[in-house]
Each structure stands twice: as structure tokens, then as C-alpha cells.
Amino acid sequence: MVEVTRSGFVAIVGRPNVGKSTLMNHILGQKISITSHKPQTTRHRILGIKSEGDLQVIYVDTPGLHLQAKKAVNRYMNRAASSSLSDVDLILFVLEAGRWTDEDENVLLQLKNARAPVMAVVNKVDRLNEKNELLPYLAKLGQRHAFDEVLPVSALKGDNIGALEAVVEKRIPEGPALFPADQVTDRSERFLAAELVREKLMRNLGKEIPYALTVEIEQFREEEERLRINALIWVERDSQKRIVIGKGGRVLKEVGRQARLDMERLFGQHVFLELWVKVKEGWSDSERSLRNFGYRDEY
Numbered sequence: 001m002v003e004v005t006r007s008g009f010v011a012i013v014g015r016p017n018v019g020k021s022t023l024m025n026h027i028l029g030q031k032i033s034i035t036s037h038k039p040q041t042t043r044h045r046i047l048g049i050k051s052e053g054d055l056q057v058i059y060v061d062t063p064g065l066h067l068q069a070k071k072a073v074n075r076y077m078n079r080a081a082s083s084s085l086s087d088v089d090l091i092l093f094v095l096e097a098g099r100w101t102d103e104d105e106n107v108l109l110q111l112k113n114a115r116a117p118v119m120a121v122v123n124k125v126d127r128l129n130e131k132n133e134l135l136p137y138l139a140k141l142g143q144r145h146a147f148d149e150v151l152p153v154s155a156l157k158g159d160n161i162g163a164l165e166a167v168v169e170k171r172i173p174e175g176p177a178l179f180p181a182d183q184v185t186d187r188s189e190r191f192l193a194a195e196l197v198r199e200k201l202m203r204n205l206g207k208e209i210p211y212a213l214t215v216e217i218e219q220f221r222e223e224e225e226r227l228r229i230n231a232l233i234w235v236e237r238d239s240q241k242r243i244v245i246g247k248g249g250r251v252l253k254e255v256g257r258q259a260r261l262d263m264e265r266l267f268g269q270h271v272f273l274e275l276w277v278k279v280k281e282g283w284s285d286s287e288r289s290l291r292n293f294g295y296r297d298e299y
């Protein structure tokens, strides 16, 4: 093994839905952080570790920083994101090309107090016309703040990600490896399994329900030639439970099928997955329930 001589942390921050998790997954070349077209998909801080030769970059994917954090779960998410801004070597401020919202402004305000250099990563450029839309947007962005760098990318298509990694590399200080070279995340297989179930729920359900649910892994056991995983899906009301299950169990069955396929890809073995839906009233606004479900601050 080549000894790592440079290592450092890179925080990926921004408002919800700009493509932070998609960006981290693309850089790592595998799905560590779940994504969906709905805002506030990521709820926890998740490390994605990339070790190559003498370099180890530890990316910190964070929940989208949002205004209107009325419930305990939202406040937890904002805390997880804000706390990731200290003690990093570089901050990637992810934006959606062509858009600037109050929530972006709020993120920028927080970044002004950060010690690390801030690079504006203008994502989703595949959606814009370069000359008429992107160039004026970049010019305006430069006026909003003196960013260390401004780089347009497409995390989905992989455009300009090599250039982004080249800038990142320059910012990583000397230091020993902080994780073994073959470790890609700080999160357990149990956590990743729960997240995959949540991702499929977010993608298969309508607008409101995904925010009312959380997933807990009840059993994660190696059996002969397969993994047995039992997951509990907690919702807040009986009516939500009926929707998650669907007519004749159709929704739950499809969610389970999709999650199982992703788990088999991630864990490299057959998976037997069982899903159960349970009701716990008001879990998302109860600090105690959040802690029981593993939403714990880590500073």
C-alpha cells in the first residue's frame, strides 16, 4: 500500500435539491448517498472517502440547508449541515445553474463566516444554454461574492467533474491517511440499507408522505449465501400507513423490489428483504423519537 501523504476534508453544502449527493456519488463512482428529485432527501451528514495513490479526500455530503425549519427533524438537518462547515479544508457551495433563491442567499450568509476557502460549483449546466444563460449567471455570481473558484459542472452527466477534482486536489494539505484505503464511507451497512429503502419510498410516493417517514433496520444478518434484512418504516398516521402499503400491498412490494436490487449491487450478495410499516405519532417533531431512530448530533 502506498502511504498517503495528503489528506483532507471537503464539505459539500447548498440548499436542498441542487445535486449535492449526486455530485458526491459521481466523484466516488458509487452510490453512497441517496438522491431523489424531491428536496430534503439527505437527512444526515455522510462521509464519502476517495483514496488514490498518495491522496485521500474525504467528502462530507450534508443535508440541504433550508429556511422554514419548523420541525425537530428539520432543525437536526440544518445543524448537521452547518456543523460540517468548521474544520474542513475546502467548501463546495453547490448551486443550480440559472437559479438564485432566498435559500441560496441564506447558505452564502453562513459561508461568509467559514474559515475554509469556498468554491462555487454551478451544477446542472446540462439544462442551460451556455452563451445566453450560463455566462450571464456566472458573471452575476462573481458579483455576489469573491469565491475562491467558480466552476460549472453537471454531476448527472459527469461534465467537468475531472476539473473539479483537480481544484480539490490542490487544496488538500499534507497529512496521513485518516481511513483505510478501501473504506468508502463512515456509515455502516445497516445505515446504507435503511437509506436505500428511504430513497425508494421518496421516489415512489407522492409529495407529502416522504417527509413523514423514517426507516429503521430491525435485523441485518448474514445467512448462508445471503443477507437477511428486516426494515421498519415508521410513519406518523394510519392514513399514511395505508398509502405506503398501497392497494393490495403494491407500493410496498415495488419499494422492496427496488431497494433489494440496489442492496444486492452495493453489498455484492443476495438479499432477502422484508418491510413492515408502523405508526409512531409525531416522531418527526420529537427530539426523543429522533434520537431513538438514530438522528444524533455528531460534533
Ligand SMILES: Nc1nc2c(ncn2[C@@H]2O[C@H](COP(=O)(O)OP(=O)(O)OP(=O)(O)O)[C@@H](O)[C@H]2O)c(=O)[nH]1
Pocket (backbone or CB within 6 Å): 014, 015, 016, 017, 018, 019, 020, 021, 022, 023, 034, 035, 036, 037, 038, 039, 040, 041, 042, 043, 062, 063, 064, 065, 123, 124, 125, 126, 127, 153, 154, 155, 156, 157
Ligand atoms: N439535469 C440535471 N439534474 C441533476 C444534476 N445533478 C443532480 N440532478 C438531479 O437533481 C435532483 C436532486 O439531486 P440530489 O443529489 O438528491 O440533490 P441534493 O442537493 O443532495 O438534495 P437534498 O438531499 O435535498 O439536499 C435529482 O433528481 C438529481 O437527479 C445535473 O447535473 N443535471
